[in-house]
Amino acid sequence: MLEVRAVSKSFGATPVLRSVSLSVARGEFLTILGESGSGKTTLLRIAAGFERPGEGEVWMDGTRIDTLPPNRRPLNTVFQHYALFPHLSVFENVAYGLRASRAPRADIALRVEQALEQVHLTGLDTRKPSQLSGGQQQRVALARALVNHPRVLLLDEPLSALDATMRRRMQGELKALQREIGISFVLVTHDQEEAMALSDRIALLHAGTLEQIDTPAALYRHPRTAYAAEFIGRTNLLRGLVRNHTATAGPFIWPLDSPDGEALFSLRPEHIRFSSAGAPPGAVRFEASVADRLFQGSAVLLTLQCPGGLRLTARVPDPAPPAGAHSFEFTPDDVVRIPVPAG
Amino acid sequence: MTAPLPASRAPRWLTLFAFAVFLFLYAPILTLIVYSFNGSSVGGFPPANWTLHWYRLLASDDALWSAVLNSLAVASAAVVLSLALGLPAALAFDRASFPGKALFRRLVLLPLILPGVITGLSLLMLFATSGLKLSLFTVGLGHGTALISVAATEIYAGLQKMDRRLEEASLDLGATQWRTFWRVTVPSLALPLLAAALLVFTLSMDEIAVSFFLVGRDNTLPLEIWSRLRRGITPEINAISTVVFAFSLAAVLLWYRIRRLGPAESSL
Numbered sequence: 001m002l003e004v005r006a007v008s009k010s011f012g013a014t015p016v017l018r019s020v021s022l023s024v025a026r027g028e029f030l031t032i033l034g035e036s037g038s039g040k041t042t043l044l045r046i047a048a049g050f051e052r053p054g055e056g057e058v059w060m061d062g063t064r065i066d067t068l069p070p071n072r073r074p075l076n077t078v079f080q081h082y083a084l085f086p087h088l089s090v091f092e093n094v095a096y097g098l099r100a101s102r103a104p105r106a107d108i109a110l111r112v113e114q115a116l117e118q119v120h121l122t123g124l125d126t127r128k129p130s131q132l133s134g135g136q137q138q139r140v141a142l143a144r145a146l147v148n149h150p151r152v153l154l155l156d157e158p159l160s161a162l163d164a165t166m167r168r169r170m171q172g173e174l175k176a177l178q179r180e181i182g183i184s185f186v187l188v189t190h191d192q193e194e195a196m197a198l199s200d201r202i203a204l205l206h207a208g209t210l211e212q213i214d215t216p217a218a219l220y221r222h223p224r225t226a227y228a229a230e231f232i233g234r235t236n237l238l239r240g241l242v243r244n245h246t247a248t249a250g251p252f253i254w255p256l257d258s259p260d261g262e263a264l265f266s267l268r269p270e271h272i273r274f275s276s277a278g279a280p281p282g283a284v285r286f287e288a289s290v291a292d293r294l295f296q297g298s299a300v301l302l303t304l305q306c307p308g309g310l311r312l313t314a315r316v317p318d319p320a321p322p323a324g325a326h327s328f329e330f331t332p333d334d335v336v337r338i339p340v341p342a343g
Numbered sequence: 344m345t346a347p348l349p350a351s352r353a354p355r356w357l358t359l360f361a362f363a364v365f366l367f368l369y370a371p372i373l374t375l376i377v378y379s380f381n382g383s384s385v386g387g388f389p390p391a392n393w394t395l396h397w398y399r400l401l402a403s404d405d406a407l408w409s410a411v412l413n414s415l416a417v418a419s420a421a422v423v424l425s426l427a428l429g430l431p432a433a434l435a436f437d438r439a440s441f442p443g444k445a446l447f448r449r450l451v452l453l454p455l456i457l458p459g460v461i462t463g464l465s466l467l468m469l470f471a472t473s474g475l476k477l478s479l480f481t482v483g484l485g486h487g488t489a490l491i492s493v494a495a496t497e498i499y500a501g502l503q504k505m506d507r508r509l510e511e512a513s514l515d516l517g518a519t520q521w522r523t524f525w526r527v528t529v530p531s532l533a534l535p536l537l538a539a540a541l542l543v544f545t546l547s548m549d550e551i552a553v554s555f556f557l558v559g560r561d562n563t564l565p566l567e568i569w570s571r572l573r574r575g576i577t578p579e580i581n582a583i584s585t586v587v588f589a590f591s592l593a594a595v596l597l598w599y600r601i602r603r604l605g606p607a608e609s610s611l
Binding site for chain 1: 506508509511512513514515516517518519520522526527530531533
């Protein structure tokens with residue numbers, strides 16, 4: 001449906017995107033996730049037409065669109081901080097696109113009302129944007145884009161201006177809305193929890209490069225780069241090597257069917273647990289003292305001081321035993337090997 | 344971190360000095376206003392019995408009123424001309440990038456510091472060589488050109504504060520560049536445009552130097568006042584000046600308020 005082909009972009013001498021390719025399927029919720037400066041917003045602006053790609057092309061349903069001006073692309077954008085027209089009422093803001101495309105008058109009133117109903121915002125037609133709360137402005141911005149029936153909706157950090165409670169609520173509504181109307185959503189965010197909660201797939205961008213594009217579960221369970229492992233959730237990265245079907249990392253040794261060589265291992269905090277009698281066979285046991293604890297509600301985050309100076313983070317259910325030395329373990333199957341980049 | 348000096352430590356003479364400057368600035372205007380209500384036409388201190396006589400005389404002075412109308416017509420033309428040319432110039436400062444842009448900008452803003460005599464004289468020579476007869480039309484043309492720099496400066500300041508994403512949103516919603524300009528850019532600039540119009544109008548209303556070179560048979564108000572002065576100061580001159588002062592003051596206050604309103608309105 002929407003396809004980005006080998007797009008690169010530099011601002012002056014600074015490369016912002018390096019040959020990024022990705023495609024969005026019909027009805028898919030794709031999130032472009034990255035820190036500030038990762039190029040995620042630039043990628044969205046290239047899709048919308050506010051920036052031209054330095055190299056590469058953007059296609060949509062078999063038509064090349066990177067050469068078209070933004071007003072002739074069959075997609076709409078929900079802007080960060082909304083960019084509502086301050087001099088127009090809620091109704092006129094939503095009607096803006098329909099008027100620009102010269103839709104019949106009767107149609108406009110009907111479709112604007114429908115769009116406002118879709119985002120649960122009725123009875124405020126005559127208000128000006130400055131008279132609305134952040135959440136209401138967000139809904140107007142959504143309605144203003146959706147009323148034009150775009151085939152793809154682009155959303156640039158749409159929830160970043162909202163407070164935490166409102167953000168969680170809008171996340172739920174956004175997902176429900178996307179299921180209901182069934183068009184593709186492309187969301188840009190720096191919030192990995194938001195990305196995990198909403199997306200069918202996540203495209204993880206780092207320093208202008210696409211690190212990995214996968215379902216949230218696959219990205220979490222099988223990160224392919226150290227950056228992906230650390231950015232999505234928390235993890236312990238262990239440097240080690242594999243030789244003769246045996247993995248070694250710090251004080252740990254376990255059998256592993258994997259090609260020989262240097263390796264990085266990702267061990268999630270929730271995969272480390274207190275040793276018990278009923279441990280599965282092959283579990284790796286170790287002694288460690290609890291150096292620090294962070295209460296998180298349902299769980300406690302422990303900083304473990306292991307022999308040999310290694311520090312690990314473990315996530316164990318609350319209540320956790322008191323500080324001191326304890327015996328811990330993990331299952332080798334939970335450890336993910338990440339290829340060490342050449343050089 | 345430097346804490347402001349406590350008020351008591353500010354030397355007393357500084358306060359007195361500030362007061363003196365204020366007096367220096369406004370005593371003449373105050374005198375002008377007071378003597379417009381003076382019953383005696385000779386002057387002298389203190390002013391004798393208060394009267395509105397000069398204002399009544401003013402109301403029935405046809406020559407003066409036609410000068411007022413002339414000035415209003417010239418100022419309106421100057422506003423239209425300077426905005427019509429100042430807006431594109433400001434847009435070019437803000438958005439276009441072309442070789443020689445810095446030079447272009449300085450050249451457009453030059454009339455701001457150029458003496459009115461130079462502007463007036465050069466326009467006079469231009470009109471003379473092109474065979475244009477001097478009239479209120481040439482005065483309006485002159486004011487309009489001379490004040491483009493003022494209009495462009497005001498509008499440029501507004502453009503810099505404007506949220507560019509509004510225009511992107513308009514394009515994104517399928518509007519053409521042209522439609523975006525009229526439906527989003529211009530409404531967003533409503534306050535700066537109004538402020539520029541007010542400022543140009545006020546400056547044109549009391550402009551003398553350029554007008555002096557370009558005027559034909561019909562006088563503008565400042566020229567009318569000036570020509571009457573040659574026959575001696577009458578309290579009637581004081582009266583009309585007081586009225587002009589009141590209107591200018593109102594216009595400048597309004598302009599100032601609009602400028603202050605600008606950023607508050609746009610930072611939603």
